[in-house]
Each structure stands twice: as C-alpha cells, then as structure tokens.
C-alpha cells in the first residue's frame with residue numbers, strides 16, 4: 001500500500017461522481033492517504049461554479065459540469081484547457097444507478113456520458129490512464145464464472161448482435177418528437193421513456209435500463225478512446241458499506257440490498273425473495289476503492305494496455321443468501337433500530353424465504369387478496 005500511496009504523489013486526477021457513494025469514498029481515501037496529491041478536479045453536476053462550490057468546499061477544485069454534455073459540460077474555456085494540460089488520471093464514477101431510469105436520461109449519462117469522457121481524455125496531453133467504473137451486471141443474468149472480456153460493438157446478450165447505438169439514439173429522439181407532437185405532459189413522457197428503456201434492454205438481452213446503458217458505455221469507450229491510452233474498466237458487483245476504512249459501516253443512501261436491510265430493521269418486511277442456497281455477491285466499498293487505486297498504479301502509463309476487472313466476493317468469499325438473512329436477524333435482535341418515539345423496533349425473528357418467482361406470486365396474491373390468475377396477468 002505504501003508504494004501505491006507514493007505513486008499518487010504529485011499527480012493530478014479528475015474524478016466524476018464525487019457526490020455519489022463510490023466517488024465520495026474514493027476522494028476521502030486519496031485525501032487521507034496522500035496529502036501531496038498535486039490537484040484533484042472533481043466534476044460536480046451543476047450549472048454554475050457557485051452552486052458547485054457550495055456542494056463541495058474543501059481543498060479540491062470543483063468543476064461545474066455535466067457528463068451528459070460535450071466537454072463534460074465545462075463551459076469555462078480556460079479551466080478546460082488547464083485540465084487538458086494538467087490531468088494525469090481520469091476516474092469516471094458518475095452514472096445514474098436507477099435500474100428503471102428513463103431511457104433518455106440513462107442513455108445520456110451512462111452511454112453518451114462515457115463517450116464524452118473518452119473524448120475529453122483523448123484531448124488531455126499528459127494523460128496516463130482512464131479508469132471507468134462500470135458494473136459486473138453488464139453481463140446480465142449469466143451464471144457461473146464470468147470472464148472479463150470486452151464487449152464487441154453491437155454485441156447483445158441474446159446472441160442477436162444487432163445492437164446499433166446510433167439507432168438507439170435516433171429512437172429516443174423520435175420518441176421525444178412524437179411525444180411533443182402529442183403534447184404529452186411530463187408524467188406521460190417519463191413513463192414512456194422508462195418503458196422504452198426496459199423494452200430496449202430486454203430486446204437485447206439485458207434485464208434493465210441501467211445495466212444496458214452501462215454496457216453500451218463500455219462499448220463506446222473501447223471504440224472511442226485513443227488506442228495508445230491505458231484503460232481500466234472496473235466492474236464491481238453489489239457495493240455495500242465500508243468494511244474498515246475510514247471506519248466500518250459508512251454507506252450513502254438506501255440502495256439495492258440496503259433497501260431490504262432497512263425495511264427489515266424497521267419491521268416493515270420479513271419476507272425475502274431469493275433462493276437461500278444461492279450466493280449474493282456483495283463487496284464493501286473500501287475494497288472497491290482499494291482495487292481502483294491498485295489498478296491505477298499498475299496500469300498507469302502503460303500504453304496500449306486495456307483491461308477489465310470484476311470486483312466481487314462470490315468466488316473468494318461466497319455469502320449465501322441464507323447466511324445473509326441470518327446475520328440480519330442476529331444483528332437487529334442485538335442492535336434494534338429506534339422508532340421516532342425512542343422505542344426499539346422489534347424486527348421479526350425469522351425471515352421467510354421465497355425461493356422462486358412462483359412462490360413470490362403466491363405470497364403477493366394471498367397477502368394482497370388478489371386472485372392469483374388476476375395477479376399473474378397483471379405482472380409483466
């Protein structure tokens with residue numbers, strides 16, 4: 001670790017997504033372990049520098065921008081030129097992480113945003129590395145050992161290999177034009193765009209809009225980044241709170257598996273949909289950050305090196321769903337959450353497992369007294 005920390009001395013790094021979970025933990029670690037970093041630029045989604053400053057007022061240089069726009073939305077030409085001549089490493093962590101995000105939004109950030117980042121990197125004169133944070137679930141619902149192979153342009157997960165990113169962009173544009181013609185209101189636009197995302201993802205074999213648009217982002221970076229520039233694509237699995245650093249248990253927001261943990265701790269649910277014998281791939285955020293730092297050092301200034309790393313736990317330290325729910329029961333029995341009036345919330349002492357989608361349907365039908373036939377016809 002010491003040599004890794006030394007390596008970061010006097011380096012200039014641009015980080016996106018710093019108001020998010022991974023980005024925040026990454027910046028904290030860099031500032032803590034390497035006080036002699038030359039400069040950190042942090043791209044913060046904001047339309048003007050004052051609101052960016054307001055959101056992030058430490059010893060870094062906040063850059064007001066938006067990665068969904070050309071030049072990362074940075075309109076200050078002097079600052080843009082300074083960044084282009086100074087930056088050694090770009091770490092792109094920014095993304096929209098909602099699984100069912102509107103297609104136009106997810107496409108603009110997760111797909112075109114990555115294209116804008118790689119175009120920016122192509123213009124940086126001192127650049128030594130681009131690290132793109134992706135997700136292990138770009139591989140969809142495959143099981144077994146997933147190899148760290150790049151996507152070919154146009155590849156799909158259902159073998160049709162007929163994905164055309166330009167056509168996807170055109171389709172979004174056409175759908176917007178049609179909605180404008182129909183004078184659709186915001187709600188209708190949002191619903192249509194959400195549905196379109198899920199539909200396009202599933203047509204091409206991905207389970208949701210988020211992972212589909214992230215996969216297209218990967219395709220564009222492999223295509224668009226100058227061949228000689230080192231590229232690391234890091235694909236973490238489900239990122240959870242810190243294991244150790246800077247202290248155990250730091251998390252941000254309530255996302256993915258945390259939603260269940262919190263709902264269970266609050267006594268709102270005692271039912272988990274999942275096969276207890278299956279492995280849940282969770283990885284603490286501080287381990288992901290360490291993997292990022294090591295990847296930066298290992299691939300720094302290695303021309304023509306392009307590599308993908310999966311970062312997860314299921315191979316080396318598998319966590320079965322059954323163990324996960326047992327840990328929850330034990331934890332909340334010992335450390336119950338408190339209600340608003342200061343009383344401990346008693347979570348159920350047992351979590352009922354629904355190990356198949358059929359048992360989930362039965363549970364929902366019984367619980368909400370909807371005839372099963374009707375429920376099944378409503379679902380999907």
Ligand SMILES: NC(=O)c1ccc[n+]([C@@H]2O[C@H](COP(=O)([O-])OP(=O)(O)OC[C@H]3O[C@@H](n4cnc5c(N)ncnc54)[C@H](OP(=O)(O)O)[C@@H]3O)[C@@H](O)[C@H]2O)c1
Nearest residue numbers: 017018019020021022045066067068093094095135238239
């Ligand atoms: N968390 C996980 O379980 C997980 C698992 C695998 C991979 N990942 C990947 O890890 C990365 C970070 O995830 P996270 O959990 O930290 O996500 P997060 O908490 O949702 O943060 C996302 C970040 O991206 C920024 N962002 C979104 N759109 C932007 C735009 N147009 N321009 C500039 N910044 C923008 C957000 O800024 P605002 O504050 O302005 O919204 C925020 O800082 C993502 O690439 C994600 O795909 C996450």
